[in-house]
Amino acid sequence: MSSFLRILENEVQIAALCFMATMYTIKLIWLFRFNFFKEKTIPAGNVNAAILHSMINIGQPWAMESTRKNLPFYFQFIIFHIGVAIAIGVTFIIPYWPQLLDNILIMWAFQLIVAMAFAVGIFRIIRRVAIPNMRVISSLDDYFSLIFVNIFFISTIFAIPNEYEKNETPLIIFFTLTTFFLLYVPFSKISHYLYYPFTRYFIGRTIGHRGIYFKRKGLENE
Amino acid sequence: MNKHEKKHSSVYDLPLDLKSQQKAQGENLKSIAKGNLRLYHPQKNNKIEFIELLRKRINRHIASSMVACVHCGLCAKSCHYALARPLDPTMTPVYKADQIRQVFKKHIDITSRLIPWWTHARSVQCDEDLNRLKNVVFGTCSACNRCSFNCPMGVDTASLIRFTRGILTELGIVPEGMFNVSRDQWETGNQMAVSKEDYRETIAWIKEELQDEKVTTQIDIPIDKENCDFLYVINPREIKFDPRSIADAAKIFNRGGESWTLTNWGWDQTNFGLFSGDDKLGAYVAKNVYESAIRLKAKRIVISECGHGYRSTRWEGYNWADYMQDIPSESVIKTLKRYLQQGCIQVDPSKNPDPVTFHDSCNIARAGDLIEEPRWILNKICAEFREMHPNRQENFCCTGGSGLLSMSEYKPLRMEVAKIKADQLKATGAKQVCTICHNCVDGLSDVIQHYHLNMKVVQIIELFANAMVI
Numbered sequence: 160m161s162s163f164l165r166i167l168e169n170e171v172q173i174a175a176l177c178f179m180a181t182m183y184t185i186k187l188i189w190l191f192r193f194n195f196f197k198e199k200t201i202p203a204g205n206v207n208a209a210i211l212h213s214m215i216n217i218g219q220p221w222a223m224e225s226t227r228k229n230l231p232f233y234f235q236f237i238i239f240h241i242g243v244a245i246a247i248g249v250t251f252i253i254p255y256w257p258q259l260l261d262n263i264l265i266m267w268a269f270q271l272i273v274a275m276a277f278a279v280g281i282f283r284i285i286r287r288v289a290i291p292n293m294r295v296i297s298s299l300d301d302y303f304s305l306i307f308v309n310i311f312f313i314s315t316i317f318a319i320p321n322e323y324e325k326n327e328t329p330l331i332i333f334f335t336l337t338t339f340f341l342l343y344v345p346f347s348k349i350s351h352y353l354y355y356p357f358t359r360y361f362i363g364r365t366i367g368h369r370g371i372y373f374k375r376k377g378l379e380n381e
Numbered sequence: 382m383n384k385h386e387k388k389h390s391s392v393y394d395l396p397l398d399l400k401s402q403q404k405a406q407g408e409n410l411k412s413i414a415k416g417n418l419r420l421y422h423p424q425k426n427n428k429i430e431f432i433e434l435l436r437k438r439i440n441r442h443i444a445s446s447m448v449a450c451v452h453c454g455l456c457a458k459s460c461h462y463a464l465a466r467p468l469d470p471t472m473t474p475v476y477k478a479d480q481i482r483q484v485f486k487k488h489i490d491i492t493s494r495l496i497p498w499w500t501h502a503r504s505v506q507c508d509e510d511l512n513r514l515k516n517v518v519f520g521t522c523s524a525c526n527r528c529s530f531n532c533p534m535g536v537d538t539a540s541l542i543r544f545t546r547g548i549l550t551e552l553g554i555v556p557e558g559m560f561n562v563s564r565d566q567w568e569t570g571n572q573m574a575v576s577k578e579d580y581r582e583t584i585a586w587i588k589e590e591l592q593d594e595k596v597t598t599q600i601d602i603p604i605d606k607e608n609c610d611f612l613y614v615i616n617p618r619e620i621k622f623d624p625r626s627i628a629d630a631a632k633i634f635n636r637g638g639e640s641w642t643l644t645n646w647g648w649d650q651t652n653f654g655l656f657s658g659d660d661k662l663g664a665y666v667a668k669n670v671y672e673s674a675i676r677l678k679a680k681r682i683v684i685s686e687c688g689h690g691y692r693s694t695r696w697e698g699y700n701w702a703d704y705m706q707d708i709p710s711e712s713v714i715k716t717l718k719r720y721l722q723q724g725c726i727q728v729d730p731s732k733n734p735d736p737v738t739f740h741d742s743c744n745i746a747r748a749g750d751l752i753e754e755p756r757w758i759l760n761k762i763c764a765e766f767r768e769m770h771p772n773r774q775e776n777f778c779c780t781g782g783s784g785l786l787s788m789s790e791y792k793p794l795r796m797e798v799a800k801i802k803a804d805q806l807k808a809t810g811a812k813q814v815c816t817i818c819h820n821c822v823d824g825l826s827d828v829i830q831h832y833h834l835n836m837k838v839v840q841i842i843e844l845f846a847n848a849m850v851i
Contacts, residue, residue: 182492189491190448193441199699200706203750217533224775225455225531232455236533292463295385295470296452296479298501346492348451348500351534357445358535369696370750371774 160323167334168254175341182345183353190357202368209367213359235279242276243308245269246315250337253321253330260321270316277312280305304347311336385471386513392520393471395790397421397512398557405564412567417661418560421553428505432488434548435481439489443544446537447485450475456538459531461777462521465798472521472798474528478538480517481545508554515554518545520791524656525743525778542783547658555657558787562653563662570669571649573617583620584643587628602631605677606642612679613641613713614650614670614694616687616819623819629846630685630713636849637720641683647673650684651819652693655744656784660701667698674708682710686840688742688818689782692749712745714754714817717845721761728762728848736765737839738811740825741776742818755817758841762848767811777802779816781824796831803832813839 212222220226226233249269252259260266284305287293318333344350366372386393402420405413412418421427439447457463457473466472479501486493486502493500505511526539549555550563565574575583584602591600603609613634619626634641647669654663674682684691691712699706720726739759745751752773759766769776780799785791806814806828814825814836825838 186491190441190444193439193444195441196700199704200696201709213535216535223531223533224771225458226533229455229458290454291468292457292470292473292476293452293454296454296473296475298452298499300500301452303499346496346499351449351451354445354449355534357441358449358537361442361445362529362535362537365748369748371747371752374750 161327164323164327164330164334167331167338171338172250172254172334172341175338179341179345183350186345186350186353190354198364198368200368203370203374204367205373206364206367208373209371210360210363212372213363213366214356216359235282238272239276239279239283242273242279242312245273245276246311249315249319250334253318257321260319266319269319273312273315273319277309277316280309280312284309300347304349307336307340307343308349311340385469392791392794393513393516395516395520397515397554398790401557401561401564402553405560410564410568412564417665418564418567419551419553423508427508427511427552427554430552431505431511431548432484434551435484436489438544438548439485442537443540444485444489446478446535446541447482448490449534450478450482450536451534453533456528456532456536459527461523461525461527461780461801462794462798465800471517474522474538477517477522478536478541480514481541511549511552511554514545515549515556518542518549519556519559519784519788520794523743523778523780523782523785523795525782526747527743527775527778530747530774543655543658545658546656547660550657550659556788556790558789559653559657559784562784562787563657563659566649566653566662566666570646570666571617572651572653573621575617575620577645580620580645580648583624584627587624587631591628591631600631600635602627603642605645608640608678609642609680610640611642611681611683611716612670612674612677613643613683613685614648614673614690615643615685616651616690617649618651618819619685626685626840626842629842632846633717633720633726633842633849636851637725642677642679644673644677647671650690650694651687652690652698653784654701655689655693655697663693663698664702664704667694668702668704670694670698671702671704671708679708681708683716684710684712686713686817686819686842688744688749688816688820690819691751691817692744696749712749712751712754712817714751714758714841717841718754718758721758727850728845729850730762730764730848732848733763733844734765735812736767736810737763737813737815737844738767738769738806738809739772740769740779740806740814740816740821741773742816742821743776743778743782745817746774746776751817755815755841758845759815762841762844767809769805769809769814771805777805779818779821779824780828781820786820786823786827792827796827799828799831802828803834806834806836807832811836813837815839815841815844817841 216222220233287297314333314336317329323330406420452475456475460474462472470476483501483503484505486500487497487504493502522542524539524542529537529539562572566572588602652663652666684694695710739755780795780802785795822838829836
């Protein structure tokens with residue numbers, strides 16, 4: 160392995176990760192500076208159960224009409240995000256646990272899932288461009304994030320075999336894109352997962368406190 | 382106004398009607414002098430003030446919903462405006478929320494401020510923009526909360542809409558109908574400007590009518606009686622247009638052997654602060670109710686049938702007023718259910734023979750806790766109950782929510798998108814649609830009339846009183 164690729168896989172990635180962590184910390188501090196109000200009413204439901212339900216809602220397609228009635232869209236969402244998780248995972252696996260990819264079945268499974276995620280990504284780009292309602296709400300960030308993640312998927316598929324002895328180019332492209340990814344994400348909508356626990360917490364707290372879901376025991380028969 | 386708004390809707394260019402504001406200013410109203418009822422001042426720098434208020438009022442709940450949206454567009458599948466106008470991109474909840482989100486991104490969001498053009502961040506430029514925003518948040522959304530419940534990210538679009546309404550209300554940039562009702566609630570303590578004399582006379586008249594009916598041995602409608610089991614708070618619509626519902630409640634409470642009272646002040650459980658986004662008004666009206674209950678040493682507060690009234694009095698009001706709840710409060714629906722469970726009132730369902738369906742009020746099903754209770758009662762008091770689909774937390778708005786009934790300029794659009802509700806009602810084949818919300822009574826009545834449905838709107842208290850075995 161060339162020293163360039165070694166530094167790119169290790170030191171550069173760590174530096175980019177530190178930058179992302181710093182930006183996320185700043186963002187969280189910023190969010191925590193906004194007031195937080197406490198409910199002043201007598202609760203009618205189980206708040207903790209509702210918050211938990213709200214947090215894991217995304218894993219229950221039957222829980223929301225929007226996912227229940229759009230199952231193909233939901234499964235695309237699942238595939239896309241598993242693809243993202245694998246692509247991110249590979250950025251750690253290659254430098255720190257490369258032997259995992261020696262298992263050909265794991266390697267193929269990763270490549271297949273990321274390829275499926277890429278197909279979903281292409282569909283999502285077409286959807287965003289072709290549907291006027293989607294075009295109106297889309298910003299440059301929405302388009303670029305999607306296109307960029309798709310390019311990242313392609314580079315992941317080629318990087319997964321980790322054959323640096325034969326050709327370093329796929330790995331250099333992959334880790335260069337990863338570096339850019341880590342620097343760009345805090346400024347883009349891709350960082351939505353940082354806010355997910357907050358929005359789901361607030362929804363969960365309301366539906367739990369008010370007994371919309373998870374009514375407090377003993378109150379059902381009142 | 383952008384090209385999409387120009388192409389699809391006439392709502393966005395509706396001007397700010399200032400006739401009522403000018404009249405109110407001429408009358409030197411107390412609420413204006415105290416700075417409670419806000420007027421529009423064209424000479425002021427409203428743009429700067431809007432941004433300052435946005436900065437000042439934002440809390441963590443609102444901020445997280447501002448930043449979390451990924452523009453997936455799934456919310457459009459749950460909004461009756463977007464479903465009824467699938468080709469109009471300005472009707473999607475995400476588009477509406479983005480109108481305030483873009484301003485937030487431009488001025489507050491920590492990263493978008495650096496690269497505003499990249500994320501559609503933009504500021505308001507002039508009062509015209511604020512008027513357009515008024516038409517978006519007041520005219521194209523009934524804040525039914527359906528999109529919030531269907532957002533995979535948990536973005537609370539309904540709260541963003543209310544938040545924006547609140548800022549515009551502070552600047553006096555509000556639809557005339559909203560201004561008028563807010564004025565009445567500030568000035569008289571109730572949203573229909575019912576005077577103390579009218580209130581007392583109406584109650585006395587209901588009492589006389591009931592005594593003439595001789596349905597029970599002794600009927601009383603006490604006012605300001607101390608140490609009762611509960612204080613009954615009502616919707617001014619009941620005094621002004623529907624005294625029957627108070628008479629029905631009195632019959633039922635007397636039959637149930639209740640110790641109850643009305644109050645001379647703080648009797649309005651409705652709250653336009655919820656609709657206008659004005660937390661100060663919300664706090665004032667709700668506190669009137671809470672303090673009346675304390676003054677009369679009532680053991681609890683019972684709220685008559687009303688969706689937003691229940692939500693405001695039972696839930697939001699305490700938060701607006703920064704008032705730790707000290708007395709339990711409940712909807713009259715729970716009180717009625719208790720009578721049936723305890724067997725203190727007997728009912729005969731054959732007295733309500735027509736098939737009846739139930740419409741869940743948005744402010745109760747998605748912002749309150751009464752979902753199964755009304756169904757339980759209807760199954761006891763009606764011969765045939767038919768479920769509407771979708772229902773419970775997934776029900777569609779009556780289309781009159783969030784004060785839209787008071788804003789006539791938006792009625793044509795409201796009736797157009799009511800097709801979703803009309804189809805839903807029609808599919809039940811029921812002769813009656815029951816709701817536990819006065820606002821929904823009017824909203825559904827408009828839908829029924831507009832789409833020529835063979836149906837009438839009823840409330841539980843009416844069906845309950847009718848089914849009582851005397």
